[in-house]
Amino acid sequence: MAVIRPSAKVQARAATGTLAVENVVKRFGEVTALGGVSLEIKAGEFFTLLGPSGCGKTTLLRIIAGFELPTAGCVRLGGEDITAVPANQRPVNTVFQSYALFPHLSVFENVAFGLRSRGFPQAEVQKRVETVMGMLQIERFMARYPHQLSGGQKQRVAMARALVNEPQVLLLDEPMSALDAKLRAEVQVGLRRLQRSLGTTFILVTHDQDEAMTVSDRIAVMREGQVIQVGTPEEVYARPRTCFVAEFLGAANLIPASRNGSGVKTALGHLELPAVPQWEEGNLAIRPERVEIVPEPRGSNCVQVQVREVVYRGSHQEAWLEPGGLRVRAAPYPPLRPGEEVVAHLPKDALVVLDD
Structure with a gap:
């Protein structure tokens, strides 16, 4: 593939343009790491690629960075195709998991390295390094070396x-x-505050769903080289589309169900839903914190259950109920007791009809 240097047009439009990944495929021999991934990431967005190890998220990041070439598909920034632009010519930088700091250079020289290698004058190097170090509150470490820093300090230097x-x-x-x-x-x-103050597009790779929920404007959940669902943290958590997404983002009760009139038939009994599912047999999801323990049945979707196990977690208690192995997260008081008979309410608007 021919080497292409980014035009002035690319540099000018990148500041306000979206990053688009279009039908990207990546194969390593007979292994398909990415199977036709398409994403559009808005300028100034904090976007997270979330998934288990081996799902293709780091491979996709490396293609965006320019460290890998896709087998097929392209990457566009500000509308311009940058697929063949080398990594050191893209308006893109990477912070690696290992931080990759130079052990023989001081913190100041580590930060200044990229500017020096591009031939910036000393006065400009000094100004820009001091500005960014001040922003990240690491100016007092500028004379130290990487081995003298904590993990958090190394992360800020990177x-x-x-x-x-x-x-x-x-x-x-x-x-x-x-x-x-x-x-x-x-x-x-x-990190979230920094991104908001800068307005720079951040793309994070992680397998930690709490981290993704904390920092992201939007999340792409990946599995086996495919993007399964894209949405805001609230959308992917509260309205997962598949069993995988429901379970990967926090705890979820998955309830096998079959369509039955206006609702569904389950091990818990008949449940009413906001809308009739398209499938004859499938799954529902409900988050443990949306299951309510009530003093007596009230309307639809109330079931008599027995407390099987209780775990006290300080701010809340978790309990497992039978039948169905239903998990509930409730206030710590009044405490639930194993063997106790209680009534569980599954609100209609909390039940999510999954695609699988």
């Missing part, structure tokens, strides 16, 4: 090194996976 080049698109390859849970939660919020 971010600074990418942002100092003023990319139109910033790619994040699981940059928080090495952090402990508390620090990861803090960095997620900080």
Whole structure:
């Protein structure tokens, strides 16, 4: 494939243009890593590729970055085809999972590396490095070396090194996976604030659904080289389309069902739905926090169940109910007791008809 340098038109339009992935296929020998993926990511959006290991999300990120060429399909930025533009000529930067900091360079020189390699004058290098380090609150570390930094500090240095080049698109390859849970939660919020303040397009790869829900404007859920569902965090969580999406994004009760008049027949009994499903047999989903424990039956979708197991989690309690293995997340008081008979209410608007 011929090497193409981005035109001035690409550079000018990239700032306001969308990033489009069009029917991208990637094969490694006989293995198909991506099977015709299409996505449109808006300028200034925080977009997340979410899925289990081996689903193709990192391969897609590498194609967007220019580290891999697709077997078929193309990548467009601002309407211009950049598929064959080399990685170092794209207005795109990547923060890697390992951070890839140079151990022999100070923090300042790590951040300045890209600018120096492109021949920027010293005064401009100084100004831009100090600006981005101040923005990420790492200016006090500028004389340190990577081995003298914590995990969170290294992550911010890697971010600074990418942002100092003023990319139109910033790619994040699981940059928080090495952090402990508390620090990861803090960095997620900080990353979201930073993206909003910059207005730069961020594309994150992660297998952590909590991370995706925290930072994203929209999420693409991937599986086996395909995009299964795209939507806002609320859409993919509250209205999953498949069993896989329902279970991958948090806990979900999957209820096998068969169409029965205006509702469905299940192991819990007859349930009313907002709309009649298109299938004869399929599955419903309901999140544990949407199942209500009520003092007595009230209207439709109330079922008599027995508490099988209870786990106290401080802010809430989780219980498993029979029949059906129904999982419920409720306030910690009054406590539920194993063996107790209770009434569970499954609100119609909380039941999601899945495609499979």
